[in-house]
Amino acid sequence: MGQIIIDGGARLQGTVTVGGAKNAALKEMVAAILVPGRHQLNNVPDIADVALMGELLSHIGCRLQREGTTLWIVSPERLNPEAPLELVRKMRASIVVLGPLLARCGEARVALPGGDDLGARPIDMHLEGLQQMGASFRLSHGVLEGEALNGLTGAEIELSFPSVGATENLMLAGVAAKGETIIVNAAREPEIVDLARHLNAMGASVTGEGTPMLHVTGTPNLSPAEHTVIPDRLEAGTYAIAGAITGGDVTVTGCSPTLLRMELSKLEDAGCQVRKGEDWLRIEGPERPQPIDFVTLPYPGFHTDLHPQMVALLTVASGTSIVTENLYDSRFRYVGELARMGADISIESQHAVIRGKPELSGCPVLAPDIRAGAALVLAGLRAEGTTVVGDVHHIDRGYNGLVDKLRAMGAAIARSD
Ligand code: EPU
Numbered sequence: 001m002g003q004i005i006i007d008g009g010a011r012l013q014g015t016v017t018v019g020g021a022k023n024a025a026l027k028e029m030v031a032a033i034l035v036p037g038r039h040q041l042n043n044v045p046d047i048a049d050v051a052l053m054g055e056l057l058s059h060i061g062c063r064l065q066r067e068g069t070t071l072w073i074v075s076p077e078r079l080n081p082e083a084p085l086e087l088v089r090k091m092r093a094s095i096v097v098l099g100p101l102l103a104r105c106g107e108a109r110v111a112l113p114g115g116d117d118l119g120a121r122p123i124d125m126h127l128e129g130l131q132q133m134g135a136s137f138r139l140s141h142g143v144l145e146g147e148a149l150n151g152l153t154g155a156e157i158e159l160s161f162p163s164v165g166a167t168e169n170l171m172l173a174g175v176a177a178k179g180e181t182i183i184v185n186a187a188r189e190p191e192i193v194d195l196a197r198h199l200n201a202m203g204a205s206v207t208g209e210g211t212p213m214l215h216v217t218g219t220p221n222l223s224p225a226e227h228t229v230i231p232d233r234l235e236a237g238t239y240a241i242a243g244a245i246t247g248g249d250v251t252v253t254g255c256s257p258t259l260l261r262m263e264l265s266k267l268e269d270a271g272c273q274v275r276k277g278e279d280w281l282r283i284e285g286p287e288r289p290q291p292i293d294f295v296t297l298p299y300p301g302f303h304t305d306l307h308p309q310m311v312a313l314l315t316v317a318s319g320t321s322i323v324t325e326n327l328y329d330s331r332f333r334y335v336g337e338l339a340r341m342g343a344d345i346s347i348e349s350q351h352a353v354i355r356g357k358p359e360l361s362g363c364p365v366l367a368p369d370i371r372a373g374a375a376l377v378l379a380g381l382r383a384e385g386t387t388v389v390g391d392v393h394h395i396d397r398g399y400n401g402l403v404d405k406l407r408a409m410g411a412a413i414a415r416s417d
Contacts, residue, residue: 003390004395004402006387007362008362008387012406014250014409021190021194024191026091027172028198033079034172035104037223039073040227041070049091049397052094060081095165102147103177107147112139133174152178156184157182164192175217177216185212188300189298194230197209233255236252243272245313245379254279270289271289271290294310304328304331306371310323312382315341317356321354324351359383360383362380369394381413403415
């Protein structure tokens, strides 16, 4: 399934450019379901999850064409309102087609996504919100069958947790529903703000994006639009930590440092020197990082998807760090792989205690998910000897050209498929 082979010890030096944000692009692709015509997205990353979302949209009836980082999606008059299990299983984000399919077609059949490597990951808030908007659901042989024969109607929906996916599903449904939808305790992630901008460019009225109270007014007059996806803050953060863990000097361009405020400030606490401009950041890593504590939280808190990379950094800190994971119940699965490299980490429910060691030692490890896979590559950059990271298809879901980009900055890294 592909391996990344790293000879550790090189100090990274140079510049790396990040692509468009996976977690914005995927939902902005889904927006094409809402209205027939030719939609254009710019700065779309060339990663496996985008290809999977393309397959799902093709199954629904759309035609896709890609040139460089521009993606055109032609949405037809009549859709096949269905998301099959083989695609939903590979990518849980497929669930965001549910709301817009119900709004546009009055029906949808979406295979129920099970749990995944990060935990149980229920979708109760998506379903309860859509039910408040007039949809009804029944589960038949593992497939969720939704119906809203008279269309969806706006409602005031209070989320018990600011779920990114539930907020997006309800926004996508709300722009094509009748009347106003208010989402209370909405997620505030920058990718949601970007989706709101895209929907507004399509003629929707979404206000309050980036705050916990979103107002979405439905309209029958949506039209296709052109939109440029925001930069990927998780890719940018991953390269920043790559600079930090190798004691290197890395400049990340094409990014938005303001979207990484908490993470960069924690890197400073760990002894890194961080400089930044509007669309670049430069990080110089210390010989050995200082220990730090952090807690993952919804935006603007420390992003859970940079947690494993940061833990990789802290395995070589000059003291003990404590990391608390609040988003996922099984995010720590990768810790066993880091332990094989010599890391000293103990887990107590959602807390990890990381006792920093002077060095890691390279060995074969397996990537359990996208971000933990990236963390193992970063650990390999620092480790003495050779690290072989297997199951790299997980990494391909969210990173384009990780190996080439790290090699261009001096890493001794190669890929074998
Ligand atoms: N949750 C529920 N019920 C729901 C919805 C969510 O209990 O109805 C729980 C989840 O189980 C989880 C927590 O709430 O424990 C957060 O889930 P959320 O819905 O916010 O996350 P998501 O939409 O499933 C997106 C990203 C993730 C990222 C999270 C948090 C996409 C495609 N995925 O997932 O990204 O970790 O938000 O920021 O946008 C990644 O890129 O590697 C990745 C996993």
